[in-house]
Amino acid sequence: MPFINDKLKYYADERNRKEIEEKQKVPDVTDSPADQPIRKIQTRYRFDVEEVMKRLRKRILGQEHVLKNIENMLKIVWADITDSDKPLHIGLFLGPTGVGKTEIVRVLAEAIHGNRESFCRVDMNTLSLDHYAAALTGAPPGYVGSREGSTILDKEKIEGSYSRPGIILFDEIEKASPQVIQTLLNVFDNGVMTIASxxxxxxxRNTLIFMTSNLGTKEIQSFADNKFAFLAKQAIYFFNPGNWGKRGRETVLDHLIKRRLESSFQPEFINRIDDIITFNWLERQTLFEIIDLLTEQINRKLLRYGCQLELDVSAKEFLVEKGFDKKYGARTLKRAVRKYVQVPLAELLIKQTAREGVSYIAQRSIAGIEIKIMHTI
Incomplete structure (x- = not known):
């Protein structure tokens, strides 16, 4: 029975791997300082903070303040000096849609684990009712499914391994029911979730916990569109000249986000979050950098055809005109690239008019964007 044999071999290999990892653990420090062995400083985590940040900075654009916070967090985690009785990190990402809140978790998982999907993602809008808390902790005793102890959480991705932390993302946390929030509060406190069975x-306790929220999005957009009109509505700032200075933007937004958080979550929940970070809306110049990144991704796909694509300035400006929308962020830009670049490019490939060893250039035309042969590679 080859299937059974394969499964037995898999379990045996996993058991051997875990035994090897256990042997590599740093010995526990004894209670007496005199008994502590003299050894070099060492860490159990094997990811390189600098390499992780290089990948993040290449993929996440226009959010340097967010990346700085992530870098500081990774340094603390790598040094293994966090509270051993709580999760490694609890972060909340706020800001407009389409600015990279979810993408930053994907890239972080890819940089640490080598796979963009190596994290547990929970869409909290599916847990909007109180009884949906059972989806996290399993059905309580006496209810159907209680013996199975089923949960939507991926235990392996959450717990990680001795050398790499687990990662979980609670997306759109503000849509979760109060009962679900209470369940998470218990996790933040002791780092362990017991299934109802x-x-x-x-x-x-070996997990990076991230949450995203769109709280305050409308107000942030209003501030971005007309700063002075927005300040006029915020009397506490309108009558305080000190908030009109260089740091007026940060002061107003911090105050705004704090008010929205306090109206949506209990203080004890907010108080257990390590970092609350507000993402910037995408500026026009950042969109050109995103277009270059999207073009690079397209060219990686074109390697199989032996050709490559380049966008000239006129094509980029056209895409920015069609895709610049602060309300929807980079998603409208991706739709514009798909419509005006990928569709005509796909038509070339389907008709087999795209030739190997040829470099194509996308230029603005009357109809939109036209792809022409630039030169031979």
């Missing part, structure tokens, strides 16, 4: 636990 009582037979299994999920350990979050």
């Amino acid at each position: 009582g037979e299994e636990t999920i350990d979050f």
Whole structure:
């Protein structure tokens, strides 16, 4: 029975791997300082903070203040000096849609684990009712499914391994029911979630916890569109000249976000979050950088055809005109690239008019964007 044999071999290999990782653990420090062995400083985590940040800075544009916070967090985690009884990190990402809140978690998972999908993602809009808390902790005793201890959480991705932390993303946290929030509060406190059956636990103490929220999006957009009109509505700032200075933007937005958070979550929940970071809306110049990034991704796909694509300035300006929308962020830009670049490019490939060893250039035309042969590679 080859299937059974393969499964047995898989479990044996996993058991051997875990035993090897256990042997590599740093010995526990004894209670007596005199008994502590003299050894070089070492860390259990094997990811390189500098390499992780290089990848993040290449893929996440226009959010340098966010990346700086992520870098500081990774340094603390890598040094292994976090509270051992709580999750490694609890972060909340706020800001407009389409600015990279979810993408930054994907890239972080790719940089640490080598796979963009190596994290557990929970869409909190699916847990909007109180009884949906059972989707996290399993059905309580006496209810259907209680013995199975089923949960939507991926234990392996959450717990990670000895050398790499687990990652979980709670997307759109503001849409979760109060009961679900209370369940998360318990996790933030002790780092462990017990499945309702009582037979299994999920350990979050080796986990990076991220949450995203669109709280304050309308107000942030209003501030971006007309700063002075927005300030006029915020009397506490309108009558305080000190908030009109160089740091007026940060002061107003911080105050705004704080008010929205306090109206949506209990203080004890907010108080357990390590970092609350507001993403910037995308500026026009950042969109040109995103277009270059999207073009690079297209060219990686074109390697199989032996050709490549370049966008000239006129084509980029056209895409920015069609795709610049602060309300929807980079998503409208991606739709513009898909419509005006990828569709005509796909037509070339389908008709087999695209030739190997040829470089194509996308230029603005009366109809939109036209792709022409630039030169031979």
